[in-house]
Amino acid sequence: MKVGVGMNRSRPSRDKKVSQASITRITRSTSSRARHPIPADPQDSGQGPYGKQRRKQTDSALAQDLSLMIVSGQDTASKGKMSQAGRNPVQACQSTSDQIFPYSFPAKSSPRGGLASAARLVKLGRCKNVLVVAGAGISTPSGIPDFRTPGTGLYANMEKYNIPYPEAIFNIDYFSNDPQPFFSLAKSLYPGSHRPNYIHYFIRMLHHKGLLLRLYTQNIDGLEKLCGIPDDKLVEAHGSFATASCHLCYTPYPAEEAKVAIMNDNIPTCSFCAATVKPDVVFFGEDLPQKYFLHTEDFPKADLLIIMGTSLKIEPFASLVNTVRSNVPRLLLNRHAVGPFERVPLRRGDYMELGDLADSVRRFAEVLGWSGEIKELMRS
Ligand code: CNA
Numbered sequence: 001m002k003v004g005v006g007m008n009r010s011r012p013s014r015d016k017k018v019s020q021a022s023i024t025r026i027t028r029s030t031s032s033r034a035r036h037p038i039p040a041d042p043q044d045s046g047q048g049p050y051g052k053q054r055r056k057q058t059d060s061a062l063a064q065d066l067s068l069m070i071v072s073g074q075d076t077a078s079k080g081k082m083s084q085a086g087r088n089p090v091q092a093c094q095s096t097s098d099q100i101f102p103y104s105f106p107a108k109s110s111p112r113g114g115l116a117s118a119a120r121l122v123k124l125g126r127c128k129n130v131l132v133v134a135g136a137g138i139s140t141p142s143g144i145p146d147f148r149t150p151g152t153g154l155y156a157n158m159e160k161y162n163i164p165y166p167e168a169i170f171n172i173d174y175f176s177n178d179p180q181p182f183f184s185l186a187k188s189l190y191p192g193s194h195r196p197n198y199i200h201y202f203i204r205m206l207h208h209k210g211l212l213l214r215l216y217t218q219n220i221d222g223l224e225k226l227c228g229i230p231d232d233k234l235v236e237a238h239g240s241f242a243t244a245s246c247h248l249c250y251t252p253y254p255a256e257e258a259k260v261a262i263m264n265d266n267i268p269t270c271s272f273c274a275a276t277v278k279p280d281v282v283f284f285g286e287d288l289p290q291k292y293f294l295h296t297e298d299f300p301k302a303d304l305l306i307i308m309g310t311s312l313k314i315e316p317f318a319s320l321v322n323t324v325r326s327n328v329p330r331l332l333l334n335r336h337a338v339g340p341f342e343r344v345p346l347r348r349g350d351y352m353e354l355g356d357l358a359d360s361v362r363r364f365a366e367v368l369g370w371s372g373e374i375k376e377l378m379r380s
Helices: 013-020 059-072 089-094 111-123 166-170 172-177 180-189 198-208 255-263 290-301 317-322 357-368 371-379
Strands: 130-134 212-217 234-236 239-246 277-281 304-308 330-334 350-354
Touching: 111 304, 111 330, 111 350, 111 357, 130 198, 130 317, 166 180, 180 255, 180 277, 198 212, 198 357, 198 371, 212 290, 234 290, 239 255, 255 277, 290 317, 330 357, 350 357, 357 371
Parallel strands: 130 212, 130 304, 212 234, 304 330, 330 350
Antiparallel strands: 239 277
């Protein structure tokens, strides 16, 4: 059965048990908060923390939901649906990519000796539950462009995809009508042609030292797994290419077959409803994987938060960084100040090291005395 876009569609009946435990189903008749009843403890939700749940909503329900979030300022970490921080989608459609992503803050010198301060805390044994929050900037040294870096970012190089605005390529409703732009991009993003870099191995070293509570990544390139960070230490908040399913009815589809079809310019279609299959990468307007909600347990436990290579523009992920306890040190490693680090004065315990991420991480490793071990890890 083919299902039209705009219908509220639940999973097929064989997934009925999971559907009943849905935590993010959206209807137009309930309040915004009630529509996102996130359990305090994912274990209490009546399902395993790693099960995936996604629901489709109508175009108008999505617009209504986003405008409600914007008006009420409720776009926080606990929300399960991906959106751009504080952006009205209608305005976004009318903007150029430069207008959408202004960089208002040039690189500043690092306040309070960012790296040295954070390294001192680690060496003193004060940080044993380190959370890392990462974005596309950790993979640019591997040759994968990020979204928003002017000139080299994907959003600055969208002409060839013939789309009306950059985010359309990751918009689920746009995909429903025309999957080709995303499939063209997917061909270059599919894991296989890129290798993890020093930054990935630095994070793995945090795990090796028994310090990594969890890595929350927005990346879809699979390089965290490839460098050996175990599955239970990793939350791929925006999904990955490792699995695929129907974008309408969510019937799973063999990921390798989807890849072969996409690489050969064919459109994989669902054997259940004949709609287009896509890799399980989270698009704007889609729910994040259930594993993302581990954050409700992790962030209150953290004793150091390291934020790397992200513009913190995508909600609800961006708000995660505000959910550690107020006395927990936060270290930003990025080319620019982003998110709460754009505000002056910084919160006590906030540190920044601005500049090239790979350089910063190498220096961080040196101060920690880990350089030799990381090189060894990379060799092995
Ligand atoms: P973004 O908005 O493009 O931000 C990247 C940030 O990293 C920017 O602030 C850059 O200045 C910074 N940056 C990039 N390279 C470096 C560097 N070498 N040194 C220092 N800073 C650097 O990307 P986000 O991750 O914030 O946005 C989230 C999106 C991006 C997610 O939905 C991803 O799926 C998506 N994405 C992922 C990949 C990937 O998997 N590698 C690539 C492109 C986009």
